[in-house]
Amino acid sequence: MGKGEQTRDSILDTALDQASLVGLEGLSIGDLAKKTGLSKSGLFAHFGSKEALQVEILRTAVWRFAKIVVAPAQRQAKGIDRLRALFENLLDWTEMGGIRGGCIFLAAAVELDDREGLAREFLVESQLNWLRTLTKAVLRTVREGDLGAGVNSQDFAHEIHGIYLAYHQAKRLLHDPGAKGRALRAFETLIANNR
Amino acid sequence: MGKGEQTRDSILDTALDQASLVGLEGLSIGDLAKKTGLSKSGLFAHFGSKEALQVEILRTAVWRFAKIVVAPAQRQAKGIDRLRALFENLLDWTEMGGIRGGCIFLAAAVELDDREGLAREFLVESQLNWLRTLTKAVLRTVREGDLGAGVNSQDFAHEIHGIYLAYHQAKRLLHDPGAKGRALRAFETLIANNR
DNA sequence: TAATAAAACGAACGGTCGTGCTGTCAATTC
């Protein structure tokens, strides 16, 4: 790995963390340069535009998400175990990934939903991809017999996603200590109601 | 109502809409002045600081939410009808309220969750208040016999909230035309599973 | 209608924003 690539990666590490705190738009190149010990123009040259930087931040996040949430779950037996692993990994993925400001995909979702451009397009594709992964895991769980044959896998995936969203907000905005317990409970109830 | 108050209200109408599009921080006073036909300093004098303006925007949103979502539901019979009215009003409240950028409480939640200050405090109080309203409606539904006695009203309220969050994201980020149908289905399934 | 108070304006403040351009220094390649 050449020098440039190395610097670029360390910029993106810092940028991801920072963007989770202040948002993709709120993030400033000057501030990021200060935090990484580079000059503003030196940092800027790595990406060429702020939008490109934002896309790369999202790409970094996707990569980390895959490593922390998806990959370990694939090592579980297909069916309910794998689905549960996906969900439980999801709950802690930002902490595991060293991201202080919470799930950047949720932050970006509300920040970009009215904008247009490459960052939005990349985010939409990522989210669709995640929902597909979740849906597929549900479908396999049905096939394994751990969920009833009448379960609509897509609806089910969205319900799991909703539990995550509520959990995330309760934890990060309301500082609700019961958030995680409630999320786990909601997940198990959802499973139990659809056996 | 004096002239000042009148102007202030029309500023807040525009500001609420704009903040829903670009966020509470992304909103700029100069741009807002242009859109309302005022000078920057003239507008600024109404609030004294940007943070105060943000709080007033949230207050405006709360007021409108109460009028569109909560008040009509109170005219329904207590129990399942009222709970359902709350949920269904919730799904369309931003369109009904003439807010183009989606639910500002969700946008503000991810924007403010790492900040501190009056805006964050106001938002937390608002969200807790909404969850209490929802919880109370669930509790009454249990008492009316439309939900089983074993239902944990607080958990139940959070699950409804989660359905809303997933719906909102699917609609606004993914432009999923099936979002509303799925949300209504999820709600009814949740009710049916807890009778 | 005159006196008073409220509302809005215009200009300017110090800062920061994203983005160029030019030069220099260091790393890679021959």
Added chain:
DNA sequence: GAATTGACAGCACGACCGTTCGTTTTATTA
């Protein structure tokens, strides 16, 4: 070890940021 490429710094740009000030216009009250 020289030549070439790439990484980064320094400086400047025009634009816009939130905020303050003193002044002028408009609305309210006596």
